[in-house]
Amino acid sequence: CGITHAFVNWGSDHPGYWKSSSGNRSRGTDFRLRPGFWEARAVIVHTDVGTQVRLAGAVHNADKSRTPVLIYAGASPSTVDQDIRGGRNEWNMYTQDIHDQPAIVRQYMRFTAQISSSKHVSQMIMSEPQGPIMEEEITDIPEPSGMLKWPIIEPAALSESAAKRIAQALSSARHPLIITSHLGRNPAAVDSLLALSMLLALPIVATCPAVVNTPFSHPYFCKLTYLQPGTHSPLLRRADVILVLDADIAWVPANEAPSASARVFVLNSADPLNTNVGYWHVDAELVAKADAASALEQIFTEVRALDTVARDVGKPILHTEGVLARGKRKAKVHADWRLTAANALGGLRKALAGKRTLVLNEGVTNYPAVWEHLRPEARRWGRISGRQSQPCRGRDCAFDIVVAIVGDGSFVFGAPSAAYWMARRYDTPYLTVILNNGGWQVSHNDRLSIGMGAECPDYSQIAVAASGNVAWGRRVASDTSLDDLNVMLTEAVSVVVEQGRCAVLDVQIEA
Known part of the structure; x- marks a missing residue:
């Protein structure tokens, strides 16, 4: 069915599965880190406790990041008859037997049921809407010869009228804007987005991104925001035409919102x-289900056609002063030296x-x-929600180095003792940079802070101890000079790339 890797935690089923498995074997499923990788994978867990x-x-991560993954959760044996193969012989087989195991995660799944053919798996996982699916059993029922193949569902395009409508709106807009969040899951869509953006000098804003949607060097990439008050692009309020592409949350109305007269198109x-969201709404002129790459190519073609017609009457659309005036790029510079996250x-x-x-x-x-x-310039860029842990398994990774950038809170929540011992056990070195602001600052309330402040542990040495003193770790104090910081960063990268060991930098930044 096209799945080549499984991440497993077998529980009491461990010996039987282990004996029958082939290839690389590693116990312990770190499914938390699969989001960010868009090839189909499988996760095997045991009964209700493994599922939870x-x-x-x-499960939340896979749902929201649209990660294609098959989750297979075995159930407790259904008989106590020892003459029947697979009967119960352990006490936990009773306590882990529940009526509706998939109900634990059903609302996050694209599909929960029994699969009658493994050929169906690839079609379900890789077709849109992508996301996790959960099965309790997969059986291959004999199929008659000549049975139709199981292709992935072809992506949908815009209707001709919708493509023309959006093209006309963008072409005539004085202050157009494109907003996206996860368009970069499809590399072809990125190329199409850049082409349309360059054609009309359309500014692009990324909201709550999980992937790279636009190279940061693109001249019309203007802003990245996680929608806290006051952080959205100033272009939002004055935009007269907004194209929302593969974005779950384009803006939070209570914080910032476009003008009521703005024309909004949601694709x-x-x-x-x-x-799969309890409440969701955007005031829009048009809402359509369409593959981003196909839709952008259609809009691009329609804009070209409109320009050809307009030039015949002396009113061209492209390369006019209005379009060229939007093609300005901002330069960003670092502030005076202080040990901040930016520096x-x-x-x-x-x-x-x-x-x-x-x-x-x-x-x-x-x-x-x-x-x-x-x-970043390329699309393979991940965001993992809730904790930091082992990010890459095996040196056959397609990268020179894997870097996990975490807060001090997410480092603690990520069970570092297990993560760094696993990295040593399975020879999977990576670099961790801890942006240590001395507490759990996400609460935005000093009275609610549960941080350790200036007396926090030396997190780098926690990692060193957990690895059996194999990992390399340094604490970067707040009074460290720029030159010393750069030396430690260079050494940390070298430890991972050249020596094949984990490296951890605990950087005590300004809160």
Whole structure:
């Protein structure tokens, strides 16, 4: 069915599965980290406890990041007759037997049922809307010869009238704007987005991104925001035409919203009404389910056609003063030297120059800073929600180095003792940069803070101890000079790439 890797936690089924498995074997499913990788994978857990404990917040991640993954959860044996193969012989087989195991995660799944053919798996996982599916049993029923194949569902295009309508609106707009969140899951859509943006000098804003939607070097990429009050682009309020592409949350009305007169067009490749969200609505002129790459190509073609017609009457659309005036680019510079997240990340970017790098962003209150100061160009960029843990398994990874950028809270919540021992056990080195602001600042309320403040542990040495003193760890104090920070960043990268060991930098940034 096209699945080549499984992440497993077998419980009492462990010996039987282990004996029958082939290839690389590693116990312990870190499904929490699968979001950010869009090839189909499988996760195997055991009964209700595996479904709850091992999947945990990963189910939320897979749902919201639209990660195609098959979750297979075995059930307790259904008989006590020892003459029948597979009968109960352990006490936990009674306590782990519940009536409706898939109900634990059903509302996050695209599909929950028994699969009668493994050929169906690929079609269900890789067709839109992508996301997790859960099965309790997969059986291959004999199929008659000549049975139709099981292709992935072809992506939908815009209707001709919708493509013309959007093209006309963008072409005539004085202040157009494009907003996207996860368009970058489809590399073809990124190329189409850049082409349309360059054609009309359309500014692009990324809201709550989980992937790279636009190279940060693109001249019309204007802003990245996680929608806290006052952080949206100023272009939002004055925009007269807004194209929302594959974005679950384009703005939060209570914080910032476009003008009531703005024309809003919402296009989504899978679920334009966000039916897996309890309440969702955007005031829009048009809402359509359409593949982003196909839709953008259609709009591009229609704009070209409109320009040809307009030139015949002396009113061209492209290369006019209005279009050219939108093509201005802002330059960003670092502030005076202080040990801030911005300066630490700027130094990290320099240390990683020339290396194929996979970055996992769990900066929490520093989510935007990580994006803005590392300025990634390629789409393989992950955001993992809720905790930091082992980000990459095996040295056959397609990257020179894997970097997890985390807050001090998410580092603690990520069970570092297990993560760094696993990294040593399975030879999977990676770099962790802890943006340590001395507490759980996400609450935005000093009275609610549960941080440890200036007396916090030396997190780097927790990792060193957990690895049996194999990992490399350093604490970067707040009074560290720029030169010393750059030396430690360079050394940390070298430890991972050249020595094959985990490296951890506990950077004590300004709160």
